[in-house]
Amino acid sequence: xAELSLIASYRTVLGSRIRAQASYRLSFTVExxxxxxxxxxxxxxxxxxxxxxxxxxxxxxxxxxxxxxLANMAFAIADMIFGQLDSIPQYLRMGRLESFLVRPMPLMxxxxxxxxxxxxxxxxxxxxxxLIIACLTIGLELTPVTLxxxxxxxxxxxxxxxxxxxxxxGIQFFVIDGSEFTNAFVYGGGYxxxxxxxxxxxxIRVLFTFVIPAxxxxxxxxxxxxxxxxxxxxxxxLGWFAPLFAIWAWLLAAIAWRSGVRRxxxxxx
Amino acid sequence: xTEPIIEFTDLRRTFxxxxxxxxxxxQKRQVHAVDGISVTIRxxxxxxxxxxxxxxxxxxxxxxxGILVPTAGRVRTCGMEPVGNRxxxxxxxxxxxxxxxxLWWDLPLRESFRILSAIHRIRADDARPRIDELVEELALxxxxxxxxxxxxxxxxxxxxxxxxxxxxPRLLVLDEPTIGLDMISKERLRTFLQAxxxxxxxxxxxxxxxxGDIERLCDRVLVVDHGxxxxxxxxxxxxxxxxxxRVLVVDLPEARPPLQVADAENVGMELDGQRQRxxxxxxxxxxxxxxxQVTAQIDVVDLTLEEPAIEExxxxxxxxxxxxxxxxxx
Numbered sequence: 112x113a114e115l116s117l118i119a120s121y122r123t124v125l126g127s128r129i130r131a132q133a134s135y136r137l138s139f140t141v142e143x144x145x146x147x148x149x150x151x152x153x154x155x156x157x158x159x160x161x162x163x164x165x166x167x168x169x170x171x172x173x174x175x176x177x178x179x180x181l182a183n184m185a186f187a188i189a190d191m192i193f194g195q196l197d198s199i200p201q202y203l204r205m206g207r208l209e210s211f212l213v214r215p216m217p218l219m220x221x222x223x224x225x226x227x228x229x230x231x232x233x234x235x236x237x238x239x240x241x242l243i244i245a246c247l248t249i250g251l252e253l254t255p256v257t258l259x260x261x262x263x264x265x266x267x268x269x270x271x272x273x274x275x276x277x278x279x280x281g282i283q284f285f286v287i288d289g290s291e292f293t294n295a296f297v298y299g300g301g302y303x304x305x306x307x308x309x310x311x312x313x314x315i316r317v318l319f320t321f322v323i324p325a326x327x328x329x330x331x332x333x334x335x336x337x338x339x340x341x342x343x344x345x346x347x348x349l350g351w352f353a354p355l356f357a358i359w360a361w362l363l364a365a366i367a368w369r370s371g372v373r374r375x376x377x378x379x380x
Numbered sequence: 381x382t383e384p385i386i387e388f389t390d391l392r393r394t395f396x397x398x399x400x401x402x403x404x405x406x407q408k409r410q411v412h413a414v415d416g417i418s419v420t421i422r423x424x425x426x427x428x429x430x431x432x433x434x435x436x437x438x439x440x441x442x443x444x445x446g447i448l449v450p451t452a453g454r455v456r457t458c459g460m461e462p463v464g465n466r467x468x469x470x471x472x473x474x475x476x477x478x479x480x481x482x483l484w485w486d487l488p489l490r491e492s493f494r495i496l497s498a499i500h501r502i503r504a505d506d507a508r509p510r511i512d513e514l515v516e517e518l519a520l521x522x523x524x525x526x527x528x529x530x531x532x533x534x535x536x537x538x539x540x541x542x543x544x545x546x547x548x549p550r551l552l553v554l555d556e557p558t559i560g561l562d563m564i565s566k567e568r569l570r571t572f573l574q575a576x577x578x579x580x581x582x583x584x585x586x587x588x589x590x591x592g593d594i595e596r597l598c599d600r601v602l603v604v605d606h607g608x609x610x611x612x613x614x615x616x617x618x619x620x621x622x623x624x625x626r627v628l629v630v631d632l633p634e635a636r637p638p639l640q641v642a643d644a645e646n647v648g649m650e651l652d653g654q655r656q657r658x659x660x661x662x663x664x665x666x667x668x669x670x671x672x673q674v675t676a677q678i679d680v681v682d683l684t685l686e687e688p689a690i691e692e693x694x695x696x697x698x699x700x701x702x703x704x705x706x707x708x709x710x
Contacts, residue, residue, distance in 0.1 A: 114501050114502075114503075115497075115498060115501040115502060115503045116501075117501070119498070120498045120499065120501050121498075123494065123495065123498035123504075124495050124498050124499060127487070127491050127494060127495050127498075130491075131484070131486055131487050131491070135486070205480065206477070206479070206480040207480065207482075209442070209447055209477060209480070210475075210477060210480065210481075210482035212445075212446070212447045212466065213445050213446075213447065213466075213470050213473070213475040214467075214470050214496075214499050214500075215467040215468070215470040215471045215499065215500060215501070216467070216499045217467070221499075225484070376446075376447055376448055376449055376463060377393075377448050377449045377451075
């Protein structure tokens with residue numbers, strides 16, 4: 112009996128999940144609208160701030176909007192794919208992890224595919240619209256370099272935010288009902304990433320760059336795109352290394368996740 | 381002889397429980413959930429694993445399936461060390477957890493079976509004959525397109541069992557498969573499991589609180605108590621050591637002196653004989669025959685049938701002889 116290829120296996124599982132969501136049409140529409148609204152409200156926050164002061168962390172409204180848009184798109188994509196890792200405590204309580212563990216697919220892959228939330232694309236859509244408007248407002252010149260950065264940044268950004276979800280998920284195996292604690296740095300990191308990194312206090316700036324690389328998801332690449340230097344300790348050229356930061360973040364995440372699962376199976380940390 | 385499908389040698393699992401002692405200090409206490417069990421199960425066997433709540437049944441199942449690492453001792457399932465080979469092992473075994481669903485609540489069964497085949501990396505064409513077989517034998521046809529959340533418990537349980545068998549496992553582990561089911565659903569499930577075992581030689585290991593499951597399905601019984609093996613043998617062998625008697629409780633329209641029924645013993649009366657308790661061994665007679673003899677004497681207003689409680693079996697195993705009525709009067 113020939114084996115089904117790994118890719119076909121994942122494709123079937125994913126396809127089925129997506130069809131399932133599409134079949135509950137009303138709730139899908141409501142939730143997508145809701146997710147768009149969340150994106151708009153979040154942008155509103157930055158807009159209100161900048162409508163009253165001319166500059167935020169050395170950036171104009173258009174420039175700050177670019178940072179917001181890139182970060183928001185990245186976060187929405189990560190949330191769509193990895194957001195499920197947030198609910199480890201519920202899975203633990205309901206005993207659903209046991210059923211996942213007796214199947215021949217990696218636990219994380221099963222968690223991701225068990226509830227992929229297409230509606231969260233609504234939020235990414237808001238990010239995309241803001242991105243286009245911001246590019247037009249600041250009169251960005253499209254060169255191969257800026258185009259490359261505009262495309263790669265949401266992808267590496269999503270990878271970094273995804274790693275934060277996985278890191279938080281791993282920690283939740285240790286901390287009972289620890290979602291409040293881990294939310295602080297997943298969603299806190301998400302929020303920090305949307306702001307110009309220069310407004311963050313120095314220690315927080317370092318934390319959200321070199322430990323949890325939130326400023327690398329949007330702010331630093333945006334500086335490169337706009338040809339601006341960075342603030343203290345955050346030279347904009349760090350933005351070129353976004354993929355490396357993503358690898359670093361996933362390394363941390365993998366350690367946390369693996370030891371979390373090992374803790375669950377009683378194999379010790 | 382063939383290689384054992386499950387083998388554990390002096391298996392132990394200890395949990396550390398921390399309890400508060402004083403304002404800041406916490407006391408550590410070790411709980412031995414499984415405390416030195418050695419068992420070998422050969423392919424094709426059907427084993428019932430019984431014991432009171434907290435006796436260590438679920439812990440053992442978790443160690444067999446690779447969800448939990450033993451503290452000491454050795455366990456091998458399908459010739460593998462389970463935790464390190466968890467995902468490889470998953471393709472050889474099927475697991476049904478009676479108290480938690482492994483189906484996707486918002487999907488119909490048809491879709492769940494499709495996903496499971498994909499997870500087990502079986503091509504749709506290869507999976508179809510097996511799925512058709514399971515659907516037919518578990519009478520799931522009319523339910524295939526209903527989302528799982530709308531199924532009754534009995535229907536869902538049949539779905540769970542089918543889901544655990546889609547990939548043709550050699551070993552099927554069932555943790556309390558009949559819990560909460562009505563008699564008809566229980567019977568349907570048992571009949572199916574018997575047929576499945578006869579047809580495919582699937583090894584069965586089930587934990588249960590229902591002696592009916594053991595009688596109908598198992599040719600070997602393992603009794604655990606406080607993490608230790610208290611009995612390993614056949615059901616008739618167990619019946620020789622403890623009373624596996626059922627008690628038929630009948631409510632009569634009026635007070636009566638003790639009823640006399642062949643093959644059953646009157647073990648008590650309440651309300652001056654308006655309620656009488658008749659104990660019988662299922663090896664010697666049936667509930668229907670006892671009831672027929674009672675109704676020949678007097679009308680029965682209401683009746684219940686009491687199964688031997690696992691806790692009682694364990695207790696009598698230790699004290700050698702069964703408490704109320706002796707089991708081997710003939």
